[in-house]
Amino acid sequence: MSDYILEMKNITKTFPGVKALDNVNFKVKRGEIHCLVGENGSGKSTLMKVLSGVYPYGEYSGDIVFNGTVQKFSHIADSKRVGIVTIYQELALIPELTVYENIFLGHEIKKGKFIDWEETIVRAKEMLKKVKLNINPSIKIKDLGVGMQQLVEIAKALSKDVKLLVLDEPTAALNEDDSENLLKLIKELKEHGVTCILISHKLKEVLEVADSITVLRDGNTICTLDASKDKITENIIIKHMVGREIEDIYPKRKVKNFGDKVLEVKNLSAYDPNLSREILKDVSFNVRKGEIVGIAGLMGSGRTELALSIFGNSKGYRVKGDIFVNGEKKRFLKPKDAIKAGVAYVTEDRKGNGLILIDDIKSNITLANLKSLCEKGFINQNEEIKVANEYKASLRIKAPSVEQKVGNLSGGNQQKVSLGKWLFARPYVLILDEPTRGIDVGAKYEIYTLMNELVKQGMSIVMISSELPEVLGMSDRVYVMSDGRIVGELPIEEATQEKIMELATN
Amino acid sequence: MDFIREAKQLLKQNIRDYGMYIALAVIMLIFTIRTGGLFISSRNISNLINQTGYIAVLSVGMTLVIVIRHIDLSVGYVAGFLGALIAILLTKYGTPVPVAILVALILGLLIGLFNGYLIANVGIPAFVATLAGMLVFRGALLLATEGTGTIIIPNKSFNAIGNGYIPDIANIKGVHLLTLIIGACTILFYIYSEYNTRKNKIKYNFEVISKQMFILKLIFISSIIGYVTWILSGYNGLSWTVVIVIIVVAVYHTVTTKTSLGRHIYAVGGNPEAAKLSGIDVSKITLIVFGSMGLLAALSGILYTARLQSATTTAGTLFELDAIAAAYVGGVSAAGGVGKVTGSIVGALVMSSLINGMNLMGVGISYQYIIRGAVLAAAVIFDVKTRNKSK
Structure with missing residues (x-):
């Protein structure tokens, strides 16, 4: 068996008008923590969606080799079956169900035709122990904090006999303590033979846990750094990510x-x-x-x-x-x-209550101050496009046009639309x-x-x-x-x- | 070559918008062929459009209700009850027609506002609140018609709303001249407004479709308007029902696409939380949308009662489901925030064309239901598929 648990070879994935991944090569060694970094829109999430089967075989070109065999996932369930589990930033837990029900959701433990709840609870306790979470498994998910929910997600992954764990921005919503706990846990899982791909924007934690780091930029693999051989600093990673050096992250006035x-x-x-x-x-x-x-x-x-x-x-x-x-x-x-x-308020949760994702850039930008575009009660739609184009240019929103749906933009660009909306409210x-x-x-x-x-x-x-x-x-x-x-x-x-x-x- | 490429691209980008129109055209074509031209005859088309009227106005209101992620199940019996009320006012109390109509419209508005209040301010799910309304008004309708059974309305001017046609200035060889003139004016107005829009866009330096494509579009739409008026003018001309429906659609289309109220309605449907934090009063929008639904339910009741020239104990049965089906066939999304008023009208026309065409062909009622169900499912499947592709 090869040294690599996963090899993604020459992966190319195009969306209408955009090449999201261009001949990406990505190799993960068995038993390592491999961090995937890159700016928003660089293709990290797309690559992971190809891996997990969200974009089924046939919608991309290139090969996925997992454990020495070429895989053709047509569904997330296929990748789960071979032991690839992805935990997304937006957690996939059911708030109204208990911890143990969530952990075994989709692969319930059965005795004959019926669910064996006693066994479920016992096994759930084991899983929780593995992730160092000391809670009653009968508690409902909605009563747990985000940090604990994240751990339950991992417990759920472990219950499925995971071989490759993909974590997409796991610490984005966590405070420092919870983040540290989580990183510690990932390291421990590594000791137990679980390979882990970690996507993160927090370079400090990347440096803390990574054995290897792969940098993506504009849908291309820029480099893979080996923590045991190369000397890696935040600046080096940033340089690879943006293609230039940023001297001061916080510009001074x-x-x-x-x-x-x-x-x-x-x-x-x-x-x-x-x-x-x-x-x-x-x-x-x-x-x-x-x-x-x-x-x-x-x-x-x-x-x-x-x-x-x-x-x-x-x-x-x-x-x-x-x-x-x-x-x-x-x-x-x-x-x-x-x-x-x-007074304007740009919300913390731009997808949940900041933007209307199914609407286009222009109607999002003008929403809070639509009155200023109205003449005799009617919206001047040409003026609206003009205004939206001005903000698109001044905020450097990357999109083909202001008629693009906001839901299709990357996080950074969505945040710019959100800002544009409130700036227009003056x-x-x-x-x-x-x-x-x-x-x-x-x-x-x-x-x-x-x-x-x-x-x-x-x-x-x-x-x-x-x-x-x-x-x-x-x-x-x-x-x-x-x-x-x-x-x-x-x-x-x-x-x-x-x-x-x-x-x-x- | 450029021209063909542009046409292909336009079609690809707008397949969802054009889909309904194409479906309607195909359905009409099939029925025309299968009935040996009977379907497309002046008399039948006129009949078909007039039959659609009371569902069409309901589907316009229902579109907005579904856009803001709610549903209104009460509209059918509200329409039935208010129709019966008018019948009683006209026959028992001798109320003048305009007053009776006004009373019905105001009551409809109040009923709608009350539904809206329950949903927006008290927080009852729309399904439950309007289900309760449906039961209440079904009872009210039975109560109103209990003693008499069907109430026949002898008032000619009221019945004209459902059966009458606009007067003519001069009838030449069986062709309704005023209808033709109105049609011609509509075409001129359409060309003028399209031309203006294009001029404005050019002034702003926006991209516009090529000149050939623009002219082709004008000719195409104009000839459709022309053809429809020609057919209608061959049989009594425009009916009052059509006039009312056109006014309702024009008003709602303008409000939804060109005013901030319209934009706010779609914003509330797209993401209520975000809309709220953008300074939009979600409760107020909900009240307005349900108020308008109630008003249109009253209008639907008026059209239906006038068409039947009587109020019956079963009036309004399943209207709400026909309106909901029309809205979905017309491209409204259950997830909220998406759907056009014009689409729902086309949806209503598709559904009634099916009924009318199958009746002409002598298809049994059992098969009719099955086919209508299949078309509804197919329309929504098409909608979902094309939506996923555009992502």
Whole structure:
């Protein structure tokens, strides 16, 4: 048997108008952790979809050799049968079912014709032990945090006797602790002979776990680096990924001119009737004209809830406290009121509640400010296309035309559409919730540059972010949240990762 | 060569939009051949279109309801009940026709708004809320017609809505002149507006289809409008039903494609959460869409009652399902956010052409249901297949 568990040879896959993969070669050694990196749209996900059979045999050209035999998967079930399991960023668990039901979903343990629940629970416990998850298997998935759900997914994969585990951005939604746990687990699985392909944008974790790293760019294999032989640094990987070196990931602003307070929040408290608990406690903060204010904190510290409470409270929280925009006291009963007053909110979950994926770029960009394109009640559709084209050019959205469906764009480009939409609403304050989650280095840099450009023009930005380097690199001032409160305010000169973490975890 | 390539490309890109029209043309052609031309005769086409009227207006409203990911099962019996109400008002109380119609429309609107309120503000699933409405109005219809059974309406001006035709200025050799004039005006208006759109696009430096293709398109659409008016003018001309349906479609088509209200409706259907965070009032949109559905249900009841010249105890039975089928055949997506008003009208025409054609051919009623079911399934399969391809 060959040294390689998987060889993908000369894989080419085209979509109408685009060559997503162009003669890609990808080899994975038995028992290694192989990281696949590349910018968004470089073809990583497409390659993995070819591997798992989402794009069936015949829709691509080239060979997949797994365990020495050429495979012709026509369905995901085929790849699962030989032991290839993919865990996607969007988890495939059923929230209303229990952990053990989820783990054995699709390959239930049966006694005769019926499911053997006792055996299922026993086996589920074993699997959970393997992933170091100490929970009752009878708990429902929806009651678990994202980190634990991720582990349940892996337990599910293990229950299927997985040989090759593909993880697509597993840590994107996890906090630092959970991420570390997960990476540790992957290493342990390696000891037990499970080969792993890891797709990640977080280069630090790539360096931490990878035995080999393959870089894709524009649908081509650029190189495969061997961690035991080559000396690999983040800069080297980035260079291969973007084809050039990015000296400073966080572009600096030369001139900083802060004006008056544009948005000020005083003593904001919020109660969530669905969870029946208080989610914001006495929060006060402000942002000045031309300033980027970072809001740091762990998952669940109430950052998104704060943004939603300010932005017209669409979740139906019971909100108390005062909001001032340009010194004027405002009450936002619905998002429309906030937009009118010049506050915009770019959501953290662009697919879930940020964009309308089945609509095209232009109607997404103009949606929040459609009125400005109306003449006598009718939309001026030519003007709309013109506006959309302007944003497409200035934000460098990569798409054949503004009539392209947003669902077909890569993450970075979707985020740009999302930004374009809110810039067109011409706000004073832009609240960005995890503006660079799940997008690649190149697109991140573009978004940072854009943020700098916007504040230079006099806009104010509130940036919620879980990535501390980003908070430190971009903000002029940092607020730290924990358990629904603002627990600290740091001028950027005094802020360090350690200080923020200390505040956030206390 | 360029011309043919362009034609091929246009056809490929728009196969989903054109599919319904092609299907309708094929169905009509088959029936014309199989009935020896009887199907395409002036009298039959006029009849066919007038029969479609009350379902067509329902399917227009249903399109929007399905676009925002809901359903309305109550519309059939609402139409039936309001029809009976009008009959009672006209026969028992001697209410003037315009007043009776107005009362029905307002009641329809209120019923729709109430449905919308239950769904948007109280949070009851549309299926359940309107299922309850369906039962309630079925009961109400029976109650209204309990004592009398079928209520015959002797009022000629009311019945004209379902059976009458627009007056003529001069009838030359059995050809309805006013209809021809209206048809000619429509063609001129169409050419003018297409020309304007194109000029505007060129002004903005947008890509437009080539000049030959543009002229071909104008000729093609104009000749279809011309042919239909020619056929209709051969038998009494335009009916009031057709006039009403055309007005309804024109209004809804304009609202859905050209106004921000229309855009908001599709946004709510595409992603309600995102729409909400874009400053769109989702509850308000839901109320508006169900309100319009109620209004159109009333209109449907008026058309149907006038056509039958009476209110019956079973009026409105299965209207809602015919309207839903028409909308799906017309390309509406159950996942929300997709579907055109014009598509649903074509869908309604496809379904009634099937009934009409099969009746002419003497196909038994049992086979008719089976064939209609198969066509419905085929239309949705076609829709799903072409959608996946465009991804």
